[in-house]
Each structure stands twice: as C-alpha cells, then as structure tokens.
Amino acid sequence: MVHRAYKYRFYPTHEQAEQLAQTFGCVRYVYNHFLRQRTDAWFERQERMNYNATAKALTVLKKQPDTAFLADVSNVCLQQSLRHLDRAFSNFFKGQARYPTFKKKQRKQSATYMANGFRWRDGKLWLAKHKDPLAIRWSRYFSGTPSSITVSCDTAGRYHVSFLVEEAVTPLPVTPKMVGIDLGLTHRVITSHGDKISNPRFLRRTERKLARAQRSLSRKQKGSNNRAKARHRVARVHAKLADQRRDATHKLSTQLIHENQVIAAESLQIKNLLKNRKLAKAISDVGWHKLLQQLAYKAERHGRQFVQIDKWYPSSKRCFHCGHITDKMPLTIRTWDCPSCGTQGIDRDVNAARNILQSGKAILAGADKLRQHEKTTVGLTGG
Template sequence: MTTERAYRYRFYPTPEQATLLARTFGCVRFVWNAVLRYRTDAFYQRQEKIGYHDASAFLTQLKKQSDTAFLTEVSSVPLQQCLRHQQTAFKHFFAKRARYPHFKSKKHRQSATFASSAFSYRNGQITLAKCREPLNIRWSRDLPSAPSTVTVSKDRAGRYFISCLCKVDTEALPITPKMVGIDLGLKDLFVTSEGQRVNNPRHTARYARKLARAQRQLSRKQKGSNNRAKARLKVAKCHAKIADTRRDHLHQLTRQIVNDNQVIAAESLQVKHLVKNRHLSKAISDVGWGELVRQLEYKAAWAGRQFIQIDRWYPSSKRCHGCGFVQEALPLDVRVWDCPSCGTQGIDRDLNAARNILHAGTALLAGAESCSKYRGALGN
C-alpha cells in the first residue's frame, strides 16, 4: 500500500537564507491575516462566503498595490499554499470539525510550504526558490523518494526544521496473536491488561526549576528590549526541551506496543474537557494522553494492526472483569476494591480497567456496534 509520510529534519540556514526565510515567513503571515480579515468581514457583515478563487484574486490585487508590493519579493508558491491551507481550515470549520481560523502572530511558530515547482531535490540536497545554495540539512535518515512538497518552519526557540512529504510503500508487520488493553493514568502513564506498568516520567517536573528561573528573569525585563527577547528565547528553549523529551519517550513506547500486539484497545478521552480541572490540568497536559493515542492510531494503521477506542462512558474501572458486576460509585482515591458479587478481593483499579478495555475492544471487533451492547451481553 502506498501512503504519504512526512519526514522532518533540522537544518541550519546561512545568514542569507535566514534573511530570505524571515521575509517569506512574514509575507505568508501577512497574506494569511489579510485574507482572513477579508473573508471574515464578507462572512459576518455581508453573509457571503469567499472561496479559494476569490481569495486568490484578492491576493493578486494586494501584489499590485504600492504599499504591499513587498509580496513580490518572495516566491509566489508559499503564498498560494497559504491560501489553500486557509481554505482547508474553513472547510473544517463549516463541517464543525474545528474552530474558526485564527490570526497568526510573529511571536509563534512560523512556516511556509513549497510545492515541487518552488524547490529542487538533486543528489540528496534541497534548494528552495530564490536561494543560491542548498539547505544545510542534518539527514538523520534517507528519504524514500523525492518529496512532493516541503514545509520549512521556525519554532519559538529559533530552530529551523524542514518537513518533506514523500510517497512510501508500506508493508504490514507479521501477524501476532497478542492483544492488549491500555488504561491511561497520571501516576502511571498507562497500565496494560498484562499487568505492565509504565511510570509517568513527569517531564515538566524535571525541568521545573530551570523553567521557573528563566520565567522569573523574563518577567524582570523591560518590554520591547533586546534583553527581554533573549530571556524569552531561553524560556522557549526550555519548553522545547520538555516537548522534545516527551515526544521522544512516547514514540519509543508506542512503537513497542504496535510491534508486539495485533489488537490494541484504549479508552477514548476528551482531554480538552479534562484539563478544565484546575487541580489536575497541569499534570494532564504534561502526560500527553492525546499524543499517545494519536501515535498509536497512525502507527497501527501503517503496520496493519487493529487499534480501537471504546466509549468514554464505559465503566472500565467500576466493572469487575471476572463477573461483570458494576459498582455504583468508585472515587478516585480508591485504588483497590473488593467485588461483592463474586467475592474477588484486592481488585486493582487500573489493571481491572485495562482488562475491561481489552474485553470491550475485542467485543467491538467481533461485531458489537457499541459498548452498550457489550454491557447488555454481560447482563448488566
């Protein structure tokens, strides 16, 4: 099966390339904001929907104006790609799959997408349009094929990355009879139905003192000064270190789970609602449940595995995995409980939930349409 995958690398631009990229990022950001304002005014004031062709015509008018003639100094391809991305964002908004597109700020991550007509890929080197020299990319692995598009980005820590979209022929992993259910948590990152416990590394806590010191230094700098910009960069680098460490740890865990199991069942969590708990919001954000599930989903699809999420209202913790009895209430501080129906004692809350998640997942794969049918099959 042929799919498209993005391969991300870090690169180090020359001063000339950094200047050109800064100008390109600024033009892309300006076009996004200008066209978004144009479409917003048309939608809310005149109840008129502006499509991609109208937005492209508006961009042409901007290039002809004297005060926005700087848009012609960069490649036109990233500007057109910006309009396509905005059109996709509005498509998701009208389909109620995403929020309304927001304006972009120069203080956040900057990016620009180049189609195949705006870059060259020869002898393992990529040269962008209007650049004299190829990019100094640190190739951690070879590209499987010539990229169709490349996206150049700069994060808040000042690091440059390039993402290459390539076509790849995927091969499914050998079939294995192993199946696993995963219960997500805070004390333990997750507990499997086999009894394996993966501790929560608490990445933010590891760098808490360093981050707090950098934030204190930032708060003492005068707004708009060069020293404040340097202090802000230190804070951004600390956040980037935490994010990179968390992402690398999750990649290792999800790769091992996908390689070892044919069927993977997990619970479906609404993280955006859970973080509203002011007592647990920081811990929930740090543990990375959403990223863990996202990686499991796409890696399982690539490897030919079956990944399934059960309904978030399924009482995995309150149900006895032996007899199916459901407790009326089970507070979070109760980690071990006894089943009054079958007499099983010392039921571990997390392990019991992981086993119930696996049972519910296999029931769904067997043909059940919802977890309610699975509960009905147990007579509860």
C-alpha cells in the same frame, strides 16, 4: 500507501535566514489579510469567499504598490497559506475547530512549498529563490520523492524542514498479543498486561529546569537586557521539553504497536467526560492526544488494529473477573475488593485496561460480523 512526514533540523546561511524571514512574513501577511477579508465578506455581505476567490484576489493584491513586496517571495508558499486558511475555515464549518485566528509574529513561523516550489536532487534540497541547498542535519533515512515541504522556525529560533513522502505499508509479522491501555495521570499508560509506564526521569528533570527558568524570568525588570536573555532561556527549555516529550511518546507508541496485534484505548472524548478543571492542565500536559494519534497512524502503517472505544463504558467500576459494577469509584481508591466474586486487591487501573481491551475486542468482533453480513448480502443480490 500512507503519507509520512520526515522532519530534520537545518542551519540556514545568513542569506537564507533573511529570505526565510521574508517568506514567513509574507505567508503570515496573506493569511491574516484574507482571514480579515473572508470575515468581512461574511459579516458585511453574507458572502462566502472560497479558496479560488482568495487566490484571484491575491493576484490583484501583488500588483498594488503597497503590497508589491509579496512578489519577492515564492508564490507557491502564498497559495499554500490560502489553502491552510481554507482548511481552517472548513474545519470550523464542520464544527471540528474554533474560528480561525490571526497568526502572530512571536509564535512559530512556517511556510509550505509544493513540488513546483523546490528542487530535490541527489539528496539536496533547494527552495524556490534560494541560491544554495539547505544544510540539513540528516538524522534518519527516507526514500522516495517528497510531495511537499514545510519549513519552520520555532520560538527558540531553531529551523526545521519537514518532507512529506508517500510510502508503502510495511506490515509487521502477525502476533497473537493484544493490549488494552488506560490513560492515566500519575502513570501515562497502564496496560492490561499490568505494566505501568510513567514519564521518564529526564522529562521530570527538564520540567524542574523550566520552572526555575520561569521563576528567574519573572524576577527580571521589564524591558531590560537580562529579561530578554531570560525569556530566550525559557524558550530554549520549553523547546527541549517539547522534544523530549515527543521522543518519549514516539518510543511508547512504537513499542505498543510492535508488540501487539490489537491495541485498544478509550477515545479522548470519553476521557474528557471525566475531566474536571483541576485535571484539565494535567491532561493536556501528558499528551494523550498525541499518543492516540501516533497509535492510529502507526497501526495503519504496520498492519495492526487500533480500536478506540468512543461510547461511555464503566471501565473503572466494572469488575473484570465477574462483570459486577460497583456504584462509586472515587479517584482516591487505587485497589478494591469485588463484593460479588470476592476477588481481592483489584488494581483500579489495570482492571480498567482489561475492560478496555475486552470492549475493544467486542467492537472488532462486531465489525467482522458486519463485514461478513455485507459480503453475504452483496453475494445474494449479485447472484
């Protein structure tokens, strides 16, 4: 079984929008309040405050006259806020994330409801303390019962609801095709088959639109009505761009998973080794992280193998045909001739993608051997 999130746009009634704003505010308040408490507990008394301690303190907080407003919203959301905070701390202690930061009112707002915080019946969703079901725009179908629901409102003022559903794995028919992918900047992805996939044209168009909207915003007088309007316009274009990027990434990852049994790529840690400050922004813009994430979970969902190469390997400098490794390979060189085997006009990126596939296959073969070895050793000790 795998968890899968289904996200839809919805349109709250005036009353629901008010209730949601109140819930978002309380969720944020609880998160920030206990972030402060946990920080103080550590710095003032060297105590670690865990989830249970914060949950107990929340019950007390709700009875104080100054913070009695917390009792007006679903308690489930407040508890989930504490869980999110707890996860942020444990990610920090594991060295996987930075120290948690305060949630701001100007950013995207969200609240999570567990099963006891919503009612799901006949394809309709009621949130705790809501009289009417949400008016959801159903863009695709899902079956099963959601285990949790997250409601959010982005900076452009759009509401979304995300259902977390447990689903059975649906393997795709096995194919002999395998692919190595090199992540690029001018092309998003270069495959070992020789395909070069760029950002679609509509993305570039929206990017230009965004630049225009930002320029217009910078020219408006501070505090003016026109400036507020221009800021809203920038937020709308930003939201549209984010949507288009997400759709394009989903399309690409789905295609790669559908067409290939094995997909090999370099991990982002390896890519980051190569990055310099100038490239850093471009790298975050092309969304490599999202693409790799999607490949990983879609592979799991459909019975494919996704291998990430996380040891440095001279994928660009090595000639795929003979294994010769050249000394230098500046980014400006797009094609080269191998001095060892004499192959001419080697495409830098396709060559790298082929090397990536080859080392991915080596990793899989190694893992297979290890499994085989474990099987025999277990067999021996068992017998």
